[in-house]
Structures are given as C-alpha cells and as structure tokens.
Amino acid sequence: MTDSRAIAAYWDHAAEDFDREADHGLHAPATRAAWARRLAGWMPPAPADVLDAGCGTGSLTQLLAEAGHRVTGVDLAPRMTGQARRKLAAAGLSARLLTGDAADPPTGQDRFDALLCRHLLWTLPDPHAALRTWAGLLRPGGRLILVEGRWHPAGQDPPPYTTGAAALPWAGGVTATRLAAAVRPLTAGLRIEDLTGEPSLWGGPVNDQRYALIARTPHTRNTRNT
Template sequence: MNAEQIAQYWDEYAAEYDQEPDHGLLDSDTRAAWKDLLRMWLPPQPSDVVDLACGTGTLTALAAELGHRVRAYDLSGEMVRRATAKTAHFGAAVEVHQSDVSAPPLAPASVDAVLARHILWTLPDPHAALVAWARALRPGGRLVLVEGRWSSVGDDSFDDPDRMPWAGGVRADDLRAAVAEVAEDVHVVQLTDPVLWGRDIDDERYLLAARVPSA
C-alpha cells in the first residue's frame, strides 16, 4: 500500500472511527481515564504538543483541554477535516494539518512533546520516524507513545512482515530498545485497565514515555 492508498483507507473509515470506545472516548469514564494519562505524562502546561496520526482529534482535544498548545497531523484528509471540526472551539490553541507522520514538517527543537498512539507499528521504517520525532523535541522534551502487540490485527493488509518491521504491533521491550537509541529515562506503563478500552483486553497495550537529553 502506498501513501495514497493508506490515506484512502482511513478516509473511508473516518465516519466509523469514533464508534470504537478508545477512539471516540464517548463514555465519560473512558474519556476521563485517557485524560488522566495525558495529564500524568505530558509536560507541565502550557507546552507545545504534537499529536501524530491524530485521527478525529480526540486526544488532540484532551491535550488542549489540559491547557496545551497542540499541532495535530494525520495522513487522511477526512480525519483532518473531522479533527478540525472537533477542536475548532479551541481557536488558535489547536492546529490540524494533513501530513505523513513518519516525517512531519517540524523544525528541529521546536516542540515540548510528541504524542503518538497506535501508529509506530504501522510504519515501514519506525526507527527513522523515532529519530525524526526526537529531533523535533526541545532539550528535555518528551516522547509519549501508546502502542501494543495485538493478539489479532483483523486486517491482513496491516500484518505484512515484508512491508512492516513491526507487523501485528510492537512489544514493549522492543519499543523500549528502539527509543533508548534516541532518548533517555524510558518508562513503560502497561495499560490493562478495561476502562481505557471500553472492554477487557487479552493483548499487550502500554504507554511508553521518554525524555530527550537536556544538553
């Protein structure tokens, strides 16, 4: 799948995206649980936060509610349209752009945090993406990554080891090793609470936070 095909896939899925409990966060308890996670792991507000593969902008909105300035990026034009509408009431505090999140248009040392959920495992070169993301962080800036290793992917197009190094998701130990090449103070928190997902889970899901060196 090339970038145009991937964008089309997510364009077509955008109308259904928020129906997943952890996507739309329509349940108040689920929304509160994700907001607490961001409050704990993002830098003190107000900070400049980038939300990569923002989807319909749900985490973008939570970060803005916490008082951050947020730039959100997604490859899908339809996702960008929906995220823009969802966050319009934040005014200039939120910008939403269409971009390949593997190499977003971010100046070096220009943001305080990079937030990315469930995207690294889908990238053809996740290590290069991590390098690009870390480069965009100011000294002491944070990577906040939500990932997992899925017991079932559901869509065979996202489970091709010849195209994707982390087909089927990435284990925490593997992501920890990759992040340690570009950042320090790596922390992994297993996300086992069913409230976060709207159901019980039987696969590995976690948040990884790390800091780029201060000097």
C-alpha cells in the same frame, strides 16, 4: 513495498466510522476521564507545545487542548484532520491541525516539549526512521510518549489490512521490550507503563499487550537525525 497512497486512502475512508471505537471517540465519560488522567501524568506542565502525531479525529488533541496545551495535530488522512477541526471547533478550542505524514511531520523548524503518538507505529513502513525524526523534533529534555501494543502473537501477524501494507515491519504491533530497545539510544531515559489491565481506557477488558512508553530526550543537545 508499501503504497502510501493506498494506505492514506484506507484511513481517509475509515474516518467516517473511526470514532465508533470506544478509545477513539471517547464518548463514554469513564473512557474520556481515564485518558485525561493518563495524559495529565505523562505531559509536562501546561502550557506546553505538544505534537500529536497521527492525531486521527482529534480526540486526544482535544483533551490536550482542554488541559491548556498548545497542540499541533498531524494525520495523513484529510478526512481525519477535517473531523478533528470540527471537533475542536465545536468544543470552542483551538489547535493547529495539519494534513501530512505523521512519520515526518510538516512542522518546519518548530520544536516541541512533548510528542504524543498512539497506535500508529504498526502502520509505518519505517518505524525506526520515524522514531529518530520524532526525537529530533523535541526540545532538550522533551518527552516522547508512545502508546502502543502487540495485538498478535509473534509469527502470527495478520494479513495486510489494505493494499500496499504487506511489507509493514510492525504490522501486528510491537512489544514493549522491542520498542524500548529502539527508543533507548535516542533518549536519556525511559519507563514503561502497563495499560492492559485498565479496561476504562479501552471501553472494556483487553487480552493483548497495551502499554505506554515515556522517554525524555537529553537536556544538553537536540538529537535530530535525518
């Protein structure tokens, strides 16, 4: 059984050093530019209403705001959203930043043109429920953009990263094939983009699976499942 309080405390503690990772802080110009290019290719034309689920310290939130989108960022850890607020303010940009469960964002009746989530599904106790919720937060024809990966071979999942994380179903990450199977019934079509061979995104070469899944919700109705 997962312990959401322990998991929230872990990420709260991690916030101080989170941006030291090349793909978190985006301090290197080449890394920052690589993510900006990818986001431009995935997102609808600006200005769009975009939800950054699991926004962390707001590096991608900032890139989206710089591109002219109206961004809402949600993260479970208060220190993460606190850093995101400071980062956006220092850049002279605005975004709505909320502290709450990214798997069930506290956004009320708001609907979005796109939802971006990067490297979050492996931390969730029920990723399938989160996917259903996220699809329902999108307007008809909206885009679901999931940047994910499989970081450990099947059957070799790592030990729990913190107390209460032992039961996480996708603890070692999720393959593109498995994620596509979970998303396909919720959407009108999807594609997979391989990101493994693009070291500029990660600050150097990687030898695990990294990819983006980009899907569209049906144009005729909202698919929210509660």
